Amino acid sequence: MARIVMKFGGTSVADIPRIRNVARHVKREIDAGHEVAVVVSAMAGKTNELVAWVQDASRQEGSSLNLYDAREYDAVVASGEQVTAGLLALVLQAMGINARSWQGWQIPIRTDSAHGAARIEDIDGSDLVRRFGEGQVAVITGFQGIGPDKRIATLGRGGSDTSAVAVAAALKADRCDIYTDVDGVYTTDPRIEPKARRLSRISFEEMLEMASLGAKVLQVRSVELAMVHKVRTFVRSSFEDPDAPGMGDFDNPPGTLICDEDEIVEQQVVTGIAYAKDEAQISLRRVADRPGVAAGIFGPMAEANINVDMIVQNISEDGSRTDMTFTVPSGDVARALAVLEKNKASVGFDVVQHETGMTKVSVIGIGMRSHAGVAATAFKALAEKGINIRAITTSEIKISILIDGPYAELAVRTLHSVYGLDKQ
Numbered sequence: 001m002a003r004i005v006m007k008f009g010g011t012s013v014a015d016i017p018r019i020r021n022v023a024r025h026v027k028r029e030i031d032a033g034h035e036v037a038v039v040v041s042a043m044a045g046k047t048n049e050l051v052a053w054v055q056d057a058s059r060q061e062g063s064s065l066n067l068y069d070a071r072e073y074d075a076v077v078a079s080g081e082q083v084t085a086g087l088l089a090l091v092l093q094a095m096g097i098n099a100r101s102w103q104g105w106q107i108p109i110r111t112d113s114a115h116g117a118a119r120i121e122d123i124d125g126s127d128l129v130r131r132f133g134e135g136q137v138a139v140i141t142g143f144q145g146i147g148p149d150k151r152i153a154t155l156g157r158g159g160s161d162t163s164a165v166a167v168a169a170a171l172k173a174d175r176c177d178i179y180t181d182v183d184g185v186y187t188t189d190p191r192i193e194p195k196a197r198r199l200s201r202i203s204f205e206e207m208l209e210m211a212s213l214g215a216k217v218l219q220v221r222s223v224e225l226a227m228v229h230k231v232r233t234f235v236r237s238s239f240e241d242p243d244a245p246g247m248g249d250f251d252n253p254p255g256t257l258i259c260d261e262d263e264i265v266e267q268q269v270v271t272g273i274a275y276a277k278d279e280a281q282i283s284l285r286r287v288a289d290r291p292g293v294a295a296g297i298f299g300p301m302a303e304a305n306i307n308v309d310m311i312v313q314n315i316s317e318d319g320s321r322t323d324m325t326f327t328v329p330s331g332d333v334a335r336a337l338a339v340l341e342k343n344k345a346s347v348g349f350d351v352v353q354h355e356t357g358m359t360k361v362s363v364i365g366i367g368m369r370s371h372a373g374v375a376a377t378a379f380k381a382l383a384e385k386g387i388n389i390r391a392i393t394t395s396e397i398k399i400s401i402l403i404d405g406p407y408a409e410l411a412v413r414t415l416h417s418v419y420g421l422d423k424q
Helices: 016-031 046-058 070-077 079-094 126-133 159-170 204-212 220-229 293-303 330-342 366-370 374-384 405-418
Strands: 003-008 035-040 099-102 109-111 120-123 137-141 144-146 152-154 175-180 201-203 233-237 256-259 272-288 311-315 321-329 351-364 391-395 398-404
Touching (some): 046 070, 046 079, 070 079, 070 152, 159 175, 204 272, 272 330, 398 405
Parallel strands (some): 099 137
Antiparallel strands (some): 272 351, 311 321
C-alpha cells in the first residue's frame, strides 16, 4: 500500500462527465489498496468568470480603475475549487467510495498574508492521515489556504499544482500525480515540432528551467517545492482510459516522472527546448560606469514588480561608459520605461531604446555540465538558418538566446533537430 496525491486541472474537471472520469482514476488507485488525497482546480473557465465578476463589482462609477479588496477577491475566486471538490466527493460517494471534501482552511493549509499571491507556510496533515486510516478519500480544494488574518488566501494563478505538491510533502506521500490535458513532458512544444518526444524522466532542475522558461506543463513554484522536498511527481493525462493497461502500474505509469537527478541513469546532454514569446528588449545607452549603477536600474524595477530576465552589459573601451541591455515581458514595457524615466537623473544614461516582439529560446539539459561545445552547436545552427542572436545568457544547465519573434518556430525546430531530440 502506498500514499498518493492526485491533482486534476481545470480541463480535467470541466463538466460532470469529466468529473466522473476523474472519479474512475481515483477508484483505480483505491482498488489497488492505496491511500489517496485528491487536489482539484476550478472547472475550466470558472476562475476567469469569477475574476471578471470581482472586477465588475468593484468598479467605481465613472472610473476605469479596478481597485478591490484582495481579501474579498480571494473569498470569491476560491469558490471555484470548492464547487469542484464538493462535486467530485459526491460522485465518489455515488460510486460507493468513502470520500469527503476539504477546503484549504479546514486542513489547515496555512499561508502568509499576501492575498492573491500567498505562499504556503505550513500544512497540518494529521486529520487527513487519521481519515486515511478509516479508509476515506480526501478531496481538497487547490489554490488556497488560510492566512494569519484567518481569511481565505489564494496562491496565485496555477496554484493548484503548488497545493498538490505541498500536500504530498506534508503527508510524506510516495508520489504526486499531476493529471492534465497532456500525457507528459515533451522535448519541446509538439504544436511547433511534431517530432517532439515525450520524456520518460526529467530531473527537478531541468523541469524547473523548462517551467520558468516557457513550458506550461507545470507551475514554477510547484516544481521548486517538489525539488526542495524530493517529491516524486508524475505528469499524466486525465483523458486516457482510467482502466487501460499500465495505468495502474505504480512504479512506471504512463507519463513523465520528475525526480532527483540520481534516478536518471542515462543523462542526455540536452533534454529539451523551451521558448517564451512576447519578450521585449530595453537598452540604456552610454550609462555612467560606476559602482551602484546596476542597483540604481534594477532595484526600482524590482520594487515595481517588473520581472527582469536577460541582462547584457558592454563597457566602453576607456571604461567610463557602459551600455546596459535587458529583457522584460512585453506587457511590462510601458511600466519599465516609466520607472527608468523617473530614475534617469540618478542612473545617468543618455538614451533608452526598446523593441518588442522578441522570443527567448532556451536549450536545457543536466548533461551540459560535463559536455563542451553545446553553446557553439546552437550558435552555428542558428547562423546557418540566418537567425540573428540579440542576447545570450547561460547557466550550468541552460543556454537562453534572444531572437526576433518571427524566427521563433524555425529556431525551436532547428535546435530540436541539431541536438538529436527528434530521434528515439
